[in-house]
Amino acid sequence: MTSVPVLKLNNGVEMPQLGFGVFQVPPAETKAAVKTALDAGYRSIDTATAYGNEAAVGEALAESGIAADELFITTKLWNSSQGYDETLRAFDSSMTDLGLERLDLYLIHWPLPARDKYLDTWKALEKLYVDGRVRAIGVSNFQPAHLRRVLDEGNVVPAVNQVELHPYLVQADVRAFDAEHGIATEAWSPLAKGGALLSEPVVMRTAERLGRTPAQVVLRWHLQLGNVVIPKSVTPSRVAENFDVFGFTLADADVAALSALDRDGRTGPDPDTFDLG
Ligand SMILES: NC(=O)C1=CN([C@@H]2O[C@H](COP(=O)(O)OP(=O)(O)OC[C@H]3O[C@@H](n4cnc5c(N)ncnc54)[C@H](OP(=O)(O)O)[C@@H]3O)[C@@H](O)[C@H]2O)C=CC1
Numbered sequence: 001m002t003s004v005p006v007l008k009l010n011n012g013v014e015m016p017q018l019g020f021g022v023f024q025v026p027p028a029e030t031k032a033a034v035k036t037a038l039d040a041g042y043r044s045i046d047t048a049t050a051y052g053n054e055a056a057v058g059e060a061l062a063e064s065g066i067a068a069d070e071l072f073i074t075t076k077l078w079n080s081s082q083g084y085d086e087t088l089r090a091f092d093s094s095m096t097d098l099g100l101e102r103l104d105l106y107l108i109h110w111p112l113p114a115r116d117k118y119l120d121t122w123k124a125l126e127k128l129y130v131d132g133r134v135r136a137i138g139v140s141n142f143q144p145a146h147l148r149r150v151l152d153e154g155n156v157v158p159a160v161n162q163v164e165l166h167p168y169l170v171q172a173d174v175r176a177f178d179a180e181h182g183i184a185t186e187a188w189s190p191l192a193k194g195g196a197l198l199s200e201p202v203v204m205r206t207a208e209r210l211g212r213t214p215a216q217v218v219l220r221w222h223l224q225l226g227n228v229v230i231p232k233s234v235t236p237s238r239v240a241e242n243f244d245v246f247g248f249t250l251a252d253a254d255v256a257a258l259s260a261l262d263r264d265g266r267t268g269p270d271p272d273t274f275d276l277g
């Protein structure tokens with residue numbers, strides 16, 4: 001079976017560079033989707049309390065019989081649970097739902113700067129890390145200014161920053177800041193939600209030339225930039241297609257041509273202003 005390259009995080013923990021996302025997968029369909037992904041070879045699963053499907057992910061993991069040390073499971077603390085004590089309680093609840101002894105990666109889902117609770121929240125993640133309940137801790141949707149405060153006031157450097165990232169939103173500043181501080185950048189909505197990006201002439205031409213699909217070309221672009229990617233699909237053929245991205249490479253010119261699609265094209269909320277939950 002294809003083995004996925006791993007990135008060594010800043011604490012030495014190894015994270016698969018390709019994983020499977022389950023946002024908007026209804027709980028009743030999640031077990032089947034995760035099983036399909038595990039059968040295809042994925043070993044990293046990205047969920048969140050907000051997705052409402054942690055328990056279904058946990059069932060799929062338990063039924064798979066795959067050893068915990070071969071899996072890499074990420075979940076995220078939802079906005080309504082920010083704050084030190086609330087975070088510790090929310091973590092316990094996620095672990096019960098996931099049925100895990102130890103989590104691989106726990107992320108603060110959004111910074112919510114107007115609430116100004118993410119530093120207290122980060123302290124709780126640090127406690128979970130120091131107590132050995134999670135192998136790595138990180139953040140999601142953090143802009144450099146938010147990360148700067150965590151670096152200045154925290155004791156642990158976040159291992160990962162998971163942000164919206166695809167050729168319409170290349171996130172050069174965030175990626176540069178992350179890289180400068182040893183933080184791995186993980187791309188959410190790596191396919192820009194499977195929309196217009198996959199019909200861009202440059203993406204289609206490149207795919208045709210290489211005998212690959214547009215989604216595979218976009219995922220290759222991420223991998224060659226060094227991003228962690230977590231495409232989501234409930235379509236088994238696409239789940240397999242998105243995993244089959246290790247048998248070809250893009251030329252530097254192809255990578256540059258996709259990067260030139262950058263247009264500040266967010267599909268999701270702006271982290272500086274998003275405040276929900
Ligand atoms: N931290 C955060 O704030 C966020 C994190 N995430 C994480 O990132 C993951 C991925 O992001 P997501 O928003 O789901 O978007 P993606 O960019 O992964 O796109 C998913 C969409 O693309 C379609 N698709 C998947 N593969 C292909 C393919 N090969 N060809 C054509 N279409 C395809 C899917 O359709 P179908 O399923 O019908 O096959 C689905 O509609 C999430 O599942 C979640 O884990 C996402 C948003 C925010």
Ligand SMILES: O=C(O)C(=O)[C@@H](O)[C@H](O)C(=O)CO
Pocket residue numbers: 023048109268269
């Ligand atoms: O999918 C996620 O992880 C998200 O945080 C987003 O869904 C986000 O909550 C959103 O898009 C709300 O409109």
